[in-house]
Amino acid sequence: MAQNRRTSSSKSDPLWVRVLLTLMALTFLGLFLAMPLCVVFIEAFQQGWRLWLSSLKDPDALAAMRLSLFAVVVAVPMNTIFGLCAAWVLTRFRFKGRSALLTLIDIPFAVSPVIAGMMLVLLFGSRGWFGSYLDAHNWKIVFATPGIILATAFVTMPFVARELIPLMESQGQEEEQAARTLGASGWQTFWRVTLPNIKWALLYGIILCSARAVGEFGAVSVVSGHITGQTMTLPLHIEARYNEYSTVAAFSAASVLALLALVTLAAKTFIELRGQVRKRH
Amino acid sequence: MSIEVKGVTKKFGDFNALGGVNLDIHTGELVALLGPSGSGKTTLLRIIAGLETPDSGSVIFHGNDATDQPTQDRQVGFVFQHYALFRHMTVAENIAFGLRVRPRKLRPNNTEIKNRVTNLLQLVQLEGLAERYPSELSGGQRQRVALARALAVEPKVLLLDEPFGALDARVRQELRRRLRKLHDELGVTTVFVTHDQEEALEVSDRVVVLNKGHIEQIGTPDEVYLEPKNAFVLNFLGNVNRFRGRADHGQVRIGDLTLDAPEHAALVDAPVSGFVRPHDIDITRHHNGDSASLIPATVTFIASLGPFVRVELERENGEPLDALLTRERYEELSLQSGEPVFIRARRLRVFADDVKPGGEDYSI
Numbered sequence: 271m272a273q274n275r276r277t278s279s280s281k282s283d284p285l286w287v288r289v290l291l292t293l294m295a296l297t298f299l300g301l302f303l304a305m306p307l308c309v310v311f312i313e314a315f316q317q318g319w320r321l322w323l324s325s326l327k328d329p330d331a332l333a334a335m336r337l338s339l340f341a342v343v344v345a346v347p348m349n350t351i352f353g354l355c356a357a358w359v360l361t362r363f364r365f366k367g368r369s370a371l372l373t374l375i376d377i378p379f380a381v382s383p384v385i386a387g388m389m390l391v392l393l394f395g396s397r398g399w400f401g402s403y404l405d406a407h408n409w410k411i412v413f414a415t416p417g418i419i420l421a422t423a424f425v426t427m428p429f430v431a432r433e434l435i436p437l438m439e440s441q442g443q444e445e446e447q448a449a450r451t452l453g454a455s456g457w458q459t460f461w462r463v464t465l466p467n468i469k470w471a472l473l474y475g476i477i478l479c480s481a482r483a484v485g486e487f488g489a490v491s492v493v494s495g496h497i498t499g500q501t502m503t504l505p506l507h508i509e510a511r512y513n514e515y516s517t518v519a520a521f522s523a524a525s526v527l528a529l530l531a532l533v534t535l536a537a538k539t540f541i542e543l544r545g546q547v548r549k550r551h
Numbered sequence: 552m553s554i555e556v557k558g559v560t561k562k563f564g565d566f567n568a569l570g571g572v573n574l575d576i577h578t579g580e581l582v583a584l585l586g587p588s589g590s591g592k593t594t595l596l597r598i599i600a601g602l603e604t605p606d607s608g609s610v611i612f613h614g615n616d617a618t619d620q621p622t623q624d625r626q627v628g629f630v631f632q633h634y635a636l637f638r639h640m641t642v643a644e645n646i647a648f649g650l651r652v653r654p655r656k657l658r659p660n661n662t663e664i665k666n667r668v669t670n671l672l673q674l675v676q677l678e679g680l681a682e683r684y685p686s687e688l689s690g691g692q693r694q695r696v697a698l699a700r701a702l703a704v705e706p707k708v709l710l711l712d713e714p715f716g717a718l719d720a721r722v723r724q725e726l727r728r729r730l731r732k733l734h735d736e737l738g739v740t741t742v743f744v745t746h747d748q749e750e751a752l753e754v755s756d757r758v759v760v761l762n763k764g765h766i767e768q769i770g771t772p773d774e775v776y777l778e779p780k781n782a783f784v785l786n787f788l789g790n791v792n793r794f795r796g797r798a799d800h801g802q803v804r805i806g807d808l809t810l811d812a813p814e815h816a817a818l819v820d821a822p823v824s825g826f827v828r829p830h831d832i833d834i835t836r837h838h839n840g841d842s843a844s845l846i847p848a849t850v851t852f853i854a855s856l857g858p859f860v861r862v863e864l865e866r867e868n869g870e871p872l873d874a875l876l877t878r879e880r881y882e883e884l885s886l887q888s889g890e891p892v893f894i895r896a897r898r899l900r901v902f903a904d905d906v907k908p909g910g911e912d913y914s915i
């Protein structure tokens with residue numbers, strides 16, 4: 271019934287309105303999404319795929335990819351564990367300051383990444399709060415890999431928690447309590463009851479978190495120091511090459527990032543579909 | 552296994568859920584915790600299960616203090632109000648869960664688990680549904696899966712939180728009987744929470760009536776129904792008519808009636824209430840000079856309830872009354888709406904009213 275009404279109301283709009291609206295939507299999509307994506311690949315393959323490959327095999331590009339990957343491999347598990355803990359504490363317990371904590375989790379989303387980077391420099395830089403202590407122990411955080419990981423982790427912190435909190439809130443804890451009454455330990459309850467119930471949301475959060483972590487530019491740019499071959503992540507490498515007018519090198523690296531984004535998108539869609547199938551089930 | 556609850560208190564914020572509860576449950580008993588919502592009955596059940604920790608007091612299982620024992624070591628079967636079945640597991644996996652999480656040494660092998668699941672499915676009459684998911688079952692079926700899952704670990708105590716609350720009347724009646732039968736077969740100590748007095752009276756060996764975090768009365772269904780200790784228990788266990796009156800030196804006056812009430816000898820001109828169940832009211836047309844035990848009233852409405860007939864009446868002071876007559880008696884009288892009649896209370900219980908500061912005067 272509702273379905274019928276919806277179809278008939280859309281039919282009642284004049285044809286030219288529908289055509290115009292569709293065209294507008296398509297134009298916007300083309301201008302702002304499809305075209306830039308195509309440009310990336312066109313520029314990357316402009317002088318043949320050999321040059322594309324060789325610019326990716328360039329030691330600096332490889333180092334940048336390795337660093338980006340390393341940052342993701344460290345930061346994403348950190349945020350996954352943090353997200354699980356935060357979601358568990360915030361949905362399973364009622365305590366004072368709970369809503370303040372819920373807001374706090376969103377700070378990395380609200381704050382500009384550049385500020386996040388500067389905050390790290392102010393804390394761990396040579397003239398920062400812990401600067402002299404770190405110097406004395408010969409520990410480098412800013413302008414080194416740890417700084418890049420911290421910046422990436424900070425910016426991507428809320429993704430997993432944000433996915434899990436609403437789901438765990440709505441699922442409640444009765445199933446977990448039931449598991450306990452049946453003799454399951456805390457770990458058994460987590461692995462056999464909690465995790466299976468949240469696994470799709472968790473995966474979804476991890477994918478979003480990874481996608482954002484690979485592409486992070488602002489915060490990392492501040493703490494990196496731009497040391498070629500050492501503290502350049504893939505996005506920083508792209509910017510550097512672009513500023514040197516090495517278009518092919520810049521866009522080859524960019525095409526890798528774009529490809530990653532497309533893969534992420536596909537994975538995300540797949541998980542969403544899975545989630546829907548299960549819900550219907 | 553016997554359960555002893557000693558001086559248990561529990562607060563949620565400013566709300567007193569339980570205020571010093573003492574309760575003995577004997578081995579093999581089927582006990583109902585009965586009370587209105589907010590009376591603390593579910594909290595008490597969850598404290599017995601270890602899902603809630605008491606602020607003070609202790610829970611003793613078979614002579615051993617279990618107050619600090621974690622839930623998973625208590626060997627209690629708990630059936631949740633909304634069943635809490637594991638939604639990502641099939642019925643069979645749900646039932647097997649308690650066996651599969653056992654430490655390797657105590658865990659039965661796969662064939663044993665399979666047999667156990669099959670037996671339990673038979674016990675709750677759900678053969679053939681082993682591979683279904685909870686979302687594919689009806690409410691009554693889910694309830695039975697929850698019961699089978701709780702029984703799979705051979706619990707020492709079975710605890711059920713409003714086990715039939717979310718089901719429709721038919722299914723509820725059937726499952727009620729099934730629970731009683733199951734309990735008689737297995738002999739496991741069983742405690743269930745309910746707000747339905749009929750359910751409590753029908754199923755249990757003993758009823759614990761709770762109100763505002765306190766136990767009002769503990770007794771067999773007959774005891775709490777026929778010998779209620781106070782006005783709350785009387786009120787909660789079924790419909791009742793209330794007559795306001797006054798007690799003075801062992802005499803109770805209700806309207807023109809004067810009754811002896813030696814149990815209230817200590818009261819001096821205090822407000823009391825007389826309570827009569829609708830089926831304890833008889834209706835007559837003539838007072839035969841016996842006006843001392845009769846109260847005049849007018850029939851206002853007659854509702855036929857199959858084997859019974861409910862007659863609504865109004866007293867001379869405007870207070871409404873309900874009487875429940877057998878169909879035979881009703882036909883004998885052939886009452887008409889609007890007719891003046893007399894009523895006689897076959898069984899009247901008098902309780903002193905709660906003395907509230909500035910309380911109203913209830914004299915009639």
